[in-house]
Amino acid sequence: MNIQFIIAMIVGLIIALWTGLAIGNGEYGKAGFVGGGTILAVLMAVIGQRYRFEGWLIAIIVACYFIGGKGFSYQRLVSVIFVGEATLAMLVFFHFFRVLSGSARLLPPHRLATPLFFFLVYGFIHLILDGRAFPLVMVLRDTATVYYALFFFLVYNSMQHKPTREYILKLLPMIAAISMILYTVTVFGGLAVSISNATMLRGAPVILQTIDAMIPICIGFSAFAYFKSLQTSGIWKWMYLLSSILCSAPLFAYGKAVFYLAFASYLGALFVAGQWKIIVTIIPIGICSVFVLIALVGSGIIKDEQGRLKRFMDEFSSFDVVGVGNQASRKNAQRNVDWRLTWWKTVTEDTMGSRPFYGLGMGADISSKFHAEYYNTSYLNTNVKIARYPHNIIFTIIGRMGLIGLIIFIPIAILITRELWIGIHVLRRYGSQSNPRYAFTWAFILAGFVNAFFQSTFEAPYTAVMFWTILALLCVMNQVEHDKLFATKEHEAETPASSGNLQLSKPVAVMRQES
Secondary structure: OHHHHHHHHHHHHHHHHHHHHHHHHOOHHHHHHHHHHHHHHHHHHOOOOOOHHHHHHHHHHHHHHHHHHHHHHHHEEEEEEEEHHHHHHHHHHHHHHHHHHOOOOOOOOOHHHHHHHHHHHHHHHHHHHOOOOOOHHHHHHHHHHHHOOOOHHHHHHHHHHHHHHHHHHHHHHHHHHHHHHHHHHHHHOHHHHHHHOOEEOOOOOOOOHHHHHHHHHHHHHHHHHHHHHHHHHHHHHHHHHHHHHHOHHHHHHHHOOOHHHHHHHHHHHHHHHOOOHHHHHHHHHHHEEEEEEHHHHHOOOOOOOHHHHHHHHHHHOOOOOOOOOOHHHHHHHHHHHHHHHHHHHHHHHHHHHOOOOOOOOOOOOOOOOHHHHHHHHOOOOOOOOEEEEEOOOOHHHHHHHHHHHHHHHHHHHHHHHHHHHHHHHHHHHHHHOOOOHHHHHHHHHHHHHHHHOOOOOOOOOHHHHHHHHHHHHHHOOOOHHHHHHHHHHHHHHHHHHHHHHHHHHHHHHHHHOOO
């Protein structure tokens, strides 16, 4: 028995005794914090022998965000410090430790690093100046739109470590499947309230999944399962293919047009990438499933007491692509459009009329005036539930950070689009042999980016933390693919003569076999 083992036993005994006393005194928060921290330290010590410590921390946070969603993201450690902010602080510590030791660069070697750095600097200026004009809590909440981008810097360096990257890639589809199963049970089983109550911690549920967070998870898993179906045979092929389609059923049933737009964008991008099989597969199966469901509900075999089928049909037909939308569904669609357009118009007019370059500031109220105009009520109306963000990152930045913020953000949006375009080329190059896990990350970012212009991908922690984390993973994988392609072309350019010699030697080998 060595000295390290003895020290570990003594420390473990002290922690166990302290945790027991804390529980006995009713200090469950402290006990949970110490107990969870101890478990995390043990896991990091065991698994960290191969994977980076921060990579293991990223894996835990990603799993918890996928499964817990909004509930987990708003769990407080102390005061206003949520889990995402605490994770960010730990990753910053790991990052600076590696920078000081010379094993990592301060800024990642990627095109996104420069505009993101300016975005963060400008956001910090807003944090300092706006903190004097508005409540600090509100300023910090709105500044999260900017500082969540730090996850890109911190995760990028960790994902360059190949074992850690491969570990995260293996984890993503598994936790996405668990998340989708839980969401399916929540939607079709009507267990949302029961699960929230069962996981209540200090007055807030740990598990509270929302459609904003589930859209990229669903589409990412759909892409993973589809490419797995191309690489397997027999019953597994059909199981993966059906999984790629049926995993979207809970979100279709939710009746949210934003998901339909994201899913259509995903199918269109796959078609551009040369993957037309999913189009001719998913449309017939989807149409047949809807007709079967209508028949079952109409015959009374299935009871649709909550009206999900009707809501789905109304929302889906509200696009009125071929004139199938009835008057009620068209009115519903028009209300959604008017709601957003009125808000975007109000934010733009307020910003341009007062402080067009700097913006109204972090912490400013960009909601009350819009609601007063849209609902024709007084400026301050406590009866109207006010959403904080205008469901479009462009108008959020205009309202909070003005034209300067928008000018800084546009290159970021262009470079994210570029990474997605690179992904289309990668999927086209490999065809049916494309890496399903790569397809997951690409589809996740595609759906999240589309969602950013109609919901709150960049503003809310349960969407923003995951988006920047997996975007960093996608960027590293794109760089790996670029290096691999460059090395292949360089090798082909250097060995034209040897390939010719091989071609000349083939007839000789054939002649020897024939003789």
